[in-house]
Amino acid sequence: GVVLDPWHLVQEIAAIREKGVSITPESLMIAENTPLILPIHGELDRAREEAASKGTKIGTTGRGIGPAYEDKVGRRAVRVADLADEATLVARVDRALQHHDPLRRGLGIEAVDRDALIAQLKEIAPQILPYAGPVWKVLLEARRAGKRILFEGAQGALLDIDFGTYPFVTSSNVIAGQAATGVGLGPGAIDYVLGIVKAYTTRVGEGPFPTELHDADGERLGTRGHEFGTVTGRKRRCGWFDACLVRQTCATSGMNGIALTKLDVLDGFETLRICVGYDLDGARLDHLPMAAEAQARCVPVYEELPGWAQSTEGARSWADLPAEAIKYVRRVEELIGCPVALLSTSPEREDTILVTDPFAD
Structure with missing residues (x-):
C-alpha cells in the first residue's frame, strides 16, 4: 500500500518518456483505492516539522506522506477512485478540510483555498484515471x-510504523508482510522474501543509530558508498554492520535470504x-x-574481524574474493541467522555473486 502524489507522478512519467521509455496503462497500473497526497499535506508536514522543538523532529522529507496516511486512517482521504466522480470528490475534500483548517490555524497557516484545491484535482484527474484499475484482481489473475x-x-x-525506531519512522508498514496487505493478495502468495542489506549500516534523518561512526571511518564509508538519500539528497549517517538489527529484521519480515550489497566499500x-x-x-x-529512550542509551558490543587489502570490486565468484572477505x-x-542469497560487489548489475535464485522453482 502507498500514498500517491498525482502531480509528482505525472512529472515522473513525462521525464521517463523523454528518455524514450513508453508508459501506458498496459505497463503501469494504479490501484483505485490509493490515497492521494495533496498540496495541503506537504504544507502541513513542513509546518509541523519547523514548529517541532529540538529532539522531537522526525526528519521527515516534507513531502506530505505522513499527513496523507493520517487522512487515510482518519477516513477523510481523497482516493484515486474519487477523481472519477465530481460530487464524491467535493465531499471528500470538504471532509478533509474540516480537519485541516483548524490544524492550520493552530500552526499559523492560512486556511485552504477549497475551490482552488478542487480545481487542481479536477485538472489532474484525466491524467491519472486512465491508469486506475483493480490491481488486486489483475495480480490474482x-x-x-x-x-x-x-x-x-x-x-x-x-x-516500519510498528517495528521500527518509533517515532523516527515512516507512516506505514514497510516490513515484508505489507506486500500482501498492500496489494490485496494473501500472505500465502509470497514464497520468497529477499532482504536487501548493505555490508555496513546507514540511516537518513533523525533517530537512534547505535553503531553510527562520527570519525574518519564513518566519513570513509559515506564517501566510498556515495551515501546520500535517494529522495532528498540528504547525507546518510554511516556505521558498522549491526547484526542485531539485521537479525531482528530477518525475523519480523520472515526473510529467506539476503542480498548483501556494497561489500567493495569495505576494501582497505x-x-x-x-x-x-x-x-x-x-x-546485555x-x-x-x-x-x-532505551534505544538512545544502547551502547554497541562489537566483534572485530580482520579486513582485506585486495579489491573486491567487480568480483563475480567466490574465487575472486580474498579469504578475509569470505570470512x-x-x-x-x-550472526543474523539468514543465508546470503546474493552478494554485490559494485554498482554494476553484473558484478553479483548469485548463491540462490529467488525465482527458482
Missing part, C-alpha cells in the same frame, strides 16, 4: 496464470567491526528495545 510477481519495498524495515579497512549485541545500563541485549560474509550469515 497473473498468479493463477503461473506468472512470477516481484514486490519491491521502498524503505528500510527499521522505518585494516579491521572491521560487527555489532553483536548492546549494553543497556549494564545489561541481543535486540534493540522498543522504547525510544566476513560467513560471519554475517551466522
Whole structure:
C-alpha cells in the first residue's frame, strides 16, 4: 500500500518518456483505492516539522506522506477512485478540510483555498484515471496464470510504523508482510522474501543509530558508498554492520535470504567491526528495545574481524574474493541467522555473486 502524489507522478512519467521509455496503462497500473497526497499535506508536514522543538523532529522529507496516511486512517482521504466522480470528490475534500483548517490555524497557516484545491484535482484527474484499475484482481489473475510477481519495498524495515525506531519512522508498514496487505493478495502468495542489506549500516534523518561512526571511518564509508538519500539528497549517517538489527529484521519480515550489497566499500579497512549485541545500563541485549529512550542509551558490543587489502570490486565468484572477505560474509550469515542469497560487489548489475535464485522453482 502507498500514498500517491498525482502531480509528482505525472512529472515522473513525462521525464521517463523523454528518455524514450513508453508508459501506458498496459505497463503501469494504479490501484483505485490509493490515497492521494495533496498540496495541503506537504504544507502541513513542513509546518509541523519547523514548529517541532529540538529532539522531537522526525526528519521527515516534507513531502506530505505522513499527513496523507493520517487522512487515510482518519477516513477523510481523497482516493484515486474519487477523481472519477465530481460530487464524491467535493465531499471528500470538504471532509478533509474540516480537519485541516483548524490544524492550520493552530500552526499559523492560512486556511485552504477549497475551490482552488478542487480545481487542481479536477485538472489532474484525466491524467491519472486512465491508469486506475483493480490491481488486486489483475495480480490474482497473473498468479493463477503461473506468472512470477516481484514486490519491491521502498524503505528500510527499521522505518516500519510498528517495528521500527518509533517515532523516527515512516507512516506505514514497510516490513515484508505489507506486500500482501498492500496489494490485496494473501500472505500465502509470497514464497520468497529477499532482504536487501548493505555490508555496513546507514540511516537518513533523525533517530537512534547505535553503531553510527562520527570519525574518519564513518566519513570513509559515506564517501566510498556515495551515501546520500535517494529522495532528498540528504547525507546518510554511516556505521558498522549491526547484526542485531539485521537479525531482528530477518525475523519480523520472515526473510529467506539476503542480498548483501556494497561489500567493495569495505576494501582497505585494516579491521572491521560487527555489532553483536548492546549494553543497556549494564545489561546485555541481543535486540534493540522498543522504547525510544532505551534505544538512545544502547551502547554497541562489537566483534572485530580482520579486513582485506585486495579489491573486491567487480568480483563475480567466490574465487575472486580474498579469504578475509569470505570470512566476513560467513560471519554475517551466522550472526543474523539468514543465508546470503546474493552478494554485490559494485554498482554494476553484473558484478553479483548469485548463491540462490529467488525465482527458482
